[in-house]
Amino acid sequence: MSAGGSTKAILAALFANAGIAVSKFVGFLITGSSSMLAESVHSVADTSNQGLLLLGQKTSLRKATRQHPFGFGRDRYFYSFIVALMLFTLGSAFALYEGFHKLQHPEPLTSPIVAVIILVVAIGLETYSFHTAIVESRKVKGDVSWWGFIRQSRTPELPVVLLEDAGALFGLVFALFGVGLATVTGDPVWDSVGTLMIGVLLGxxxxxLIIEMKSLLIGEGATDKELEDIVHELESGEQVQRVIHIRTQYLGPEELLVAAKIALRPGLELADVARAIDKAELSVRSVVPAAKLIYLEPDLDRVGKTASAPTES
Structure with missing residues (x-):
């Protein structure tokens, strides 16, 4: 897919988180709430994360070089992986530390109503950002579930923003829960409990995200549907008997490498072989536009089976 949709979702999250981070920090200075402090750091981390995602999109557009002949498409995977690490260290680890610290040394809140107002406004802004991410993701999600989209998407930014926004929304609810109970009961321990809940959620x-981005970074192949379409198009050619074996790998979110050995009908002239390969490449790209790099090795069908299904290992 084009990076336009993911860029729109990133920018919506960037502006929302920047404003929320400032308001949360002001709320912490007024109330002394550990939940507000944890959420402030969380929003600062999210704002930085969106900046990293935009940087990854920009650097991935660099032209291929002799040292990097397949280009820099995986920059988007690299920066998304860094985002996941930052979410864990700056978000989860800090919230857990602050929660345990305030649990051992609870401090009463001052002007908790300020924190409640800020959190309610932040929930509204975060809902807008989350809605934007959902709208842009639906354009490419297809029929798979949301969990399936997060697991299968080869475009890293949308799953990252989706999970970040979901975490931010639930984190705000947890902060509101902690501040609210601390205010109602007069026991500041509940503020610490809300902070710990935020830390566990972000963790x-x-x-x-770390697991998914690591998988993309080291290289994932085509989805099952894409692989099925590629094999079907290759074997639909008049001169192609079957696909002997095939390997695929995403070099970036929008660039798929396809390497396959195909069995051609015996007795073809060299010119016919070249035309068959050219036609097969065009046919594959018509159904899987991301297949920008296709390398086909012609061979003879020495086995004689035309119905065997190629697999990837």
């Missing part, structure tokens, strides 16, 4: 989200 879970960060671990999911």
């Amino acid at each position: 879970v989200i960060a671990i999911v």
Whole structure:
């Protein structure tokens, strides 16, 4: 897909988080709430993360060089991986530390109503950002579930923003829960409990993102549907008997490498072989536009089976 949709979601999250971070920090200075401090650091981390995602999009557009002949498309995976690490260290680790610290040394809140107002406004802004991410993701999600989209998407920014925004929304609810109970009961321990809940939430989200971004960074192949379409198009050619074996790998979110050995009908002239390969490449790109690099090795069908399904390992 084009990076336009993910860029729109990133910018919406960037502006929302920047404003929220300032308001939360002001709220912390007024109330002394550990939940507000944890959420302030969380929003600062999210704002920085969106900047990193935009940087990754920009650097991934660099032209290929002799040292990097396949280009820099994986820059987007690299910066998304850094985002996941930052979410874990600056978000989760800090919130857990602050929560345990305030649990051992609880301090009463001052002007908690200020924190409540700020959190309610922040929930509204974060809802707007989350809605934008959902709208842009639906354009490319297809029929898979949201969890399936996060697991299968080869475009890293949208799953990152989706999970970040979801974490931010739930984090705000947890902060509101902690501040609210601390105000109602007069016991500041509840503020610490809300902070710990935020830390655990961000830790879970960060671990999911780290696992997914690591998988993309080291190289993932085409999805099952894409692989099925590629094989079907290759084998639909008049001169192609079957696909002997095939390997695919995403070099970036919008650039798929396809390497396959195909069995051609015996007795073809060299010119016919070249035309068959050219036609096969065009046919594959018509159904899987991301397949920008296609390398086909012609061979003879020495096995004689035309119905065997190629697999990737």
